[in-house]
Amino acid sequence: MATPKIVLFYRFTPLADPEAIRLWQQTLAASNNLTGRILISEHGINATVGGDIADVKRYVRGTRSYAPFKDADIKWSDGTGDDFPRLSVKVRPEIVTFGAPDELKVDADGVVGGGVHLSPDELHELVEQRGDDVVFFDGRNKFEAEIGRFRNAVVPDVATTRDFLSELDSGRYDHLKTKPVVTYCTGGVRCEVLSALMRNRGFEEVYQIDGGIVRYGEAYGDEGLWDGSLYVFDKRMNLQFSGNAVTLGTCTLCQEPTSRYRNYPDTGGRELVLVCESCVPDA
Numbered sequence: 001m002a003t004p005k006i007v008l009f010y011r012f013t014p015l016a017d018p019e020a021i022r023l024w025q026q027t028l029a030a031s032n033n034l035t036g037r038i039l040i041s042e043h044g045i046n047a048t049v050g051g052d053i054a055d056v057k058r059y060v061r062g063t064r065s066y067a068p069f070k071d072a073d074i075k076w077s078d079g080t081g082d083d084f085p086r087l088s089v090k091v092r093p094e095i096v097t098f099g100a101p102d103e104l105k106v107d108a109d110g111v112v113g114g115g116v117h118l119s120p121d122e123l124h125e126l127v128e129q130r131g132d133d134v135v136f137f138d139g140r141n142k143f144e145a146e147i148g149r150f151r152n153a154v155v156p157d158v159a160t161t162r163d164f165l166s167e168l169d170s171g172r173y174d175h176l177k178t179k180p181v182v183t184y185c186t187g188g189v190r191c192e193v194l195s196a197l198m199r200n201r202g203f204e205e206v207y208q209i210d211g212g213i214v215r216y217g218e219a220y221g222d223e224g225l226w227d228g229s230l231y232v233f234d235k236r237m238n239l240q241f242s243g244n245a246v247t248l249g250t251c252t253l254c255q256e257p258t259s260r261y262r263n264y265p266d267t268g269g270r271e272l273v274l275v276c277e278s279c280v281p282d283a
Helices: 018-031 053-064 120-133 161-169 189-200 212-220
Strands: 004-012 035-041 044-052 075-078 087-091 116-118 135-138 148-150 180-184 205-209 226-228 261-263 272-274
Touching: 004 053, 004 189, 018 035, 018 044, 018 053, 018 087, 044 053, 075 212, 116 120, 120 180, 120 205, 120 212, 135 148, 161 189, 180 189, 180 212, 189 205, 205 212, 212 226
Parallel strands: 035 087, 116 205, 135 180, 180 205
Antiparallel strands: 004 044, 004 075, 035 044, 148 226, 261 272
């Protein structure tokens, strides 16, 4: 593979026939030798796929040829050529599994009633204007935040995205309902839903970072409000925005700084643990 690339994108838009979209996406991705995961629902599409740069470009052009997807924000990153085990294209009730498909409303412009989108520059303006009142609210699973997060962020105790509803309904974040809350996640898709769920529950001033941590990192690297590494759901496991990234995680065995996740002690399992290379070397 000449130049492996990975693309990450989503688009919230009503899809009358998700199965037809699935068949088209399956054919388009497979014919371009891509691997990765594509989820489709009546609310839209959420995809992370990789392959050779020429094949990925053809796939992106094909995807954008469908009018509802033409404005999708495609986020590119360098791959390894072996980032995903296979291609999986599925129809699901939700493209992000919060367990609230009936609560989410979408139209041709995206999620209805979600948070205000902020560019990285607009985010900095908000922090300059409102100072310590601004609350960063992590929209990812708790383990992802162990290696990277926005400074002083609230990190909910969730193991899966489905846990957010009970967290929000528990009342433990009610004291934030009158504050400016900035939700953030990897590429932005989880925050599209999370911000709407928060507004539905009485949070008055909710924002989301346009393009998620990925777009913020492209703009500010490690010179802004983000600290550490970004967890990603492929064989790379994490990426850094510059050589100046701090290491927030610690090895569970020796407590040395590390951002390295591995399946341990069961190498074939799904339990990811922070372990340094000295303690658990790759075979």
